[in-house]
Amino acid sequence: MPEPLLSLSGVHTHVGPYHILQGVDLAVPGGGVTALLGRNGAGKTSTLRTVMGLWRASAGAIRFAGLEITKAATPDLARGGIAYVPETMSVFSDLTVRENLVLAARAGPPDAARLDWILTLFPALRTFWSVAAGVLSGGQKQMLSVARAIVEPRQLILVDEPTKGLAPAVVANMLAAFAELKRTETTILLVEQNFHFARSLADTVAVMDNGRVVHAGRMAALAADDGLQRRLLGLSLDSHQ
Amino acid sequence: MSASLDTTLKPVVPPPDWLPLALAPVLALAALPLVGSPATWATLTLAGLAMGMMIFIMASGLTLIFGLMDVLNFAHAAFITLGAYSATLLLGPRSDWLGADSLVLNAGALLVMVALASAVAAAAGFAFERVIVRPVYGRHLHQILVTVGGLIVAQQLITAAWGPVQVALPLPASFRGIVLVGEVAVERYRLVAVAIGLVVFAAMLLVLNRTRIGLLIRAGVENPEMVEALGYRIRRLFVGVFVAGSALAGLGGVMWGFYREALTPGMGLELTVLVFIVVIIGGLGSVGGCFVGALLVALTANYAGFLAPKLALGSNIVLMVAILLWRSRGLYPVAKR
Known part of the structure; x- marks a missing residue:
């Protein structure tokens, strides 16, 4: 099995007195879209910020394209091929x-x-x-x-809730743009609350809760399993509609 | 629903904000009937413009440092003083140029002294950023303590090197005296100060608006984290801006020294009150606001100094309060994340 483009192993992140990430294990295969889902406060944004070096991992290891990047500075990560689209635009x-x-x-x-x-x-x-x-x-x-x-x-794009607060027409435009981007074999790690949006794009999915990844697998499998959705996300795809 | 809806939604583009630019002319015109004599008014106005340019040069560096780096650098006053004093190092070697009856030699002396003042202040700024400021990024209370401490130490070092008494900084011969325009007496050096101030302002606008470094500074003032996420090393930008800001303080200091033709170890500190008022009035991080603010402060100080000398400094406090009541973040606030 090829090494994932990005992998996190037992990553912990502290922000001030708060222990945000509590041992995140995540693998992002190259050339596709991985959705990172979870309730508010689960640690999704913190995971992206830690990968991007904006918050420093206090333990664990992050590897990108075969290199250890846990302690790399943000500009070096950007120059190395990682782009970041923050939640706040x-x-x-x-x-x-x-x-x-x-x-x-x-x-x-x-x-x-x-x-x-x-x-x-x-x-x-x-x-x-x-x-x-x-x-x-x-x-x-x-x-x-x-x-x-x-x-x-870029080799990898970290995108944090690109549809947050947007009108449906803009979400449709954004979906078309990401689908086009996906066709260029760019790897995308997508944090998203809009499950329909994530399902439309993602090949693989990871679900976070309380600062850990509690589920990882194919998106198609999660989309097809109402019970799993309810257990992991608190809502099923049907009730989302 | 069409996906192109948002693409056709035209943003509401606010019209250019010209109102603050009108403040200085309005202030000048309002002062005319109070001053009475048009000739006196013209002299006061030109003196205000010259003073405003010098304060702008000193304050522009501080506003960029404040805006980009979020550093409250009270030691900026030390770079003003150090720049002015370092120019006196050339009084001996270049005294023949200063006193010569030649505009070229006089201008050459002025240029060399100004360059030395800027270079010394820049070098001091580089060392200060590395040793004093870098450990306290993001900690305002610590910044106040260490930069005020740095200012006191620098003042004492200047006193130890040059003595506590006034040091003369004579103007080159060609820039002394006045020229008469009708009944208006215009000091030559004030014209030089206005010209240098305009050149510095134009150069700053050019750099900020037409170069990648300028784009980076403007972006960094707004959101340094995102600048880093785009792959730029903001620390290097910080150092560059700190050094440039210190050089501008040195330039402003030596120009002020020539204006007064005398230096004291406390001159930078005395000017700092005005400099901080200008930075606050203009909007933290805004070079354009700093320019307008400097003109307003200097004109107000000059008119008030003539009309009611005891109210001269207080008049600028009143000006600052009035502007902050109108625009609480200054004349041209810079967007912050």
Whole structure:
């Protein structure tokens, strides 16, 4: 069995006095979408932040592309091929859409063909190219946040609740964009509360509770098992509809 | 439902915020009938503009350090003083240039002294960031304690090196005296100060808006964590901004020293009150706000100093309170995550 692109083994994270992650074991295979599900406060966002080096793991090991990255600094992880789309979008509101993307392209001016592809995925960004990101709608900011993460090819994208607070039309746009991104063999670790969204994209799934992964497997198996959904997520797919 | 709904939703783009820019002209025009004599008013206004430019140069570094690094650097005053004093090191070697009856030699002397002041302050800023500031990032109380401590130590070192008494910093001969424009007496050096201030402001705008470093600084002021997540080492940016901010303090210090033609170990501390008022009025981290704030503070100080000398410093406190009541985060607040 090939080594997963990203793996966490017994990862613990403390934030101030709080013991957030309490031994996370997670494997993210390369070239697909892995959904990280769980109730609020289960530790999903903390897992992404720990992988990205924004919070330091106090114990355990994180490996990416065959390398130990547990103690790596955030800029080194980004340069090594990991992109991060935070839950809060975190676009630079004082900068225009163009400037946000220019800044995200570290290697120089963004590649024209790739940029064109991104702007096809998110046409709003083309329309508001020279507009300050701070005045965009929530959906447009989310598009910019994702576009910023993929403006250069990355091996792994960590995406934290990309549909949070978005209108259904924007969610549909986002789903189409991620499906297109998935076709490029980019590996995505997706934290999501919208089970339908996660089910539509993910090949594998991990469910967290109380700072640990309590279930890992194929998404199709979880989607087909109402009882498992109820036990792990508190809701079944049917009651979600 | 169409997925293109949101893509056609036009953002509500606020119009450019020109109102703060009108404050300085409005203040100047409001002062005209109070001052009475147009010639005196013009002299006061130009003096205010020159003073404003010098304060802007000193405050612009502080606002960037504050905005980007979230560091309350009270030791900024030490870099102002150190810059001014280090220029006196060239008084001996370049005294012939200073006193020469040649604009070129005089300008050369001024340039060399200004460059030395900036370089010394920059080097001191580099060392200060590494040794004093770096261990206390994110801890405001510690920052206040160590930077105030650093300021006291630096002041004492300057006193030990140059003595506690006033040190003269004579202006180059060509920049002394006045030129008469009609009935208005204009000090030559004030014109030089306005010109240097405008050049520094234009250069800062150019760097911030037209270069990748500028984009990084603007982005870092707003969300340093996300800048790191994009692969940039924010610590290096911090060091660069701290050094540039210290160099600007040194530049402002030597310009102020030439303006007064005398230096004291406490000069930086005396100016710091005005500098902090400017940074707060302008909006933490905002270079444009800092520019407008510096002009407002200096014009207010000059008009108040003429109309009611005892109220000169208090007038700036009143100005700050009035502006914060109008815009609680300053004239041009910078978005923070």
